[in-house]
Amino acid sequence: MVTINKETPLQDIGGGVVRKILSHAPNLMTVELHFDKGSVGAPHFHPHEQIGYIISGKLEYMENGEKRVLETGDTYYVAPNVVHGVVALEETKLLDIFTPEREDFLR
Amino acid sequence: MVTINKETPLQDIGGGVVRKILSHAPNLMTVELHFDKGSVGAPHFHPHEQIGYIISGKLEYMENGEKRVLETGDTYYVAPNVVHGVVALEETKLLDIFTPEREDFLR
Numbered sequence: 001m002v003t004i005n006k007e008t009p010l011q012d013i014g015g016g017v018v019r020k021i022l023s024h025a026p027n028l029m030t031v032e033l034h035f036d037k038g039s040v041g042a043p044h045f046h047p048h049e050q051i052g053y054i055i056s057g058k059l060e061y062m063e064n065g066e067k068r069v070l071e072t073g074d075t076y077y078v079a080p081n082v083v084h085g086v087v088a089l090e091e092t093k094l095l096d097i098f099t100p101e102r103e104d105f106l107r
Numbered sequence: 108m109v110t111i112n113k114e115t116p117l118q119d120i121g122g123g124v125v126r127k128i129l130s131h132a133p134n135l136m137t138v139e140l141h142f143d144k145g146s147v148g149a150p151h152f153h154p155h156e157q158i159g160y161i162i163s164g165k166l167e168y169m170e171n172g173e174k175r176v177l178e179t180g181d182t183y184y185v186a187p188n189v190v191h192g193v194v195a196l197e198e199t200k201l202l203d204i205f206t207p208e209r210e211d212f213l214r
Contacts, residue, residue: 001170001183001184002168002175002177002181002182002183002184003181003182003183003184004177004181005178005179005180005181005182006180022158022160022180022182023158023182023183023184024158024184025156025184025186027156027206028156028157028158028184028204028206030158030160030182030204032180049132049134049135050135051129051130051131051135051137051204053129053137053160053202055162061109063108068109070109070111071112072112073112073113073129073139074109074110074111074112075109075110075112075129075130075137076108076109076110076130077108077109077110077130077131077132077135079132095160095202097135097137097158097204099134099135099206
């Protein structure tokens with residue numbers, strides 16, 4: 001089953017961050033995020049496992065207080081309930097992937 | 108835990124297709140694929156659930172005999188054991204995502 005990006009609604013979640021929920025099913029979800037330069041994904045945690053894929057741009061990824069700069073094509077894996085966050089060092093496009101899906105995003 | 112794309116080995120899987128295994132854990136795996144124009148991901152199936160994200164380019168996606176053209180930013184979801192395949196209509200970069208991980212890719 002396909003999801004066409006340009007037919008998918010953009011959600012402004014504030015602070016220079018917008019997202020599109022792309023293909024998802026109960027066990028797997030993809031979410032495309034656009035960060036303006038300097039915008040922040042504040043540190044948080046959740047029981048879902050996650051991988052982030054940097055589609056384009058550059059960000060500082062923080063996990064458990066440790067920071068790494070990630071660029072186009074790099075990924076990060078987040079185990080359940082690990083505190084993580086990002087700061088966009090440039091305008092950045094990110095694909096966030098979750099298992100199971102984030103039901104809270106669908107309400 | 109991060110995976111740096113340029114430090115990750117490229118695997119030539121033949122027929123104009125190369126792949127990089129990026130972040131993965133038992134429940135979640137990301138694989139970046141590069142298809143030369145005209146190259147093919149032959150129809151196949153597996154018990155893993157999958158989402159494909161078109162990073163750039165254009166491909167024809169086939170699922171259960173039905174075809175759709177997908178472009179940059181589009182996604183497809185594949186339920187367990189559903190027959191699916193792709194043909195690259197242009198040089199295409201694809202992110203394939205699996206739950207659980209494809210242990211066969213790690214041998």
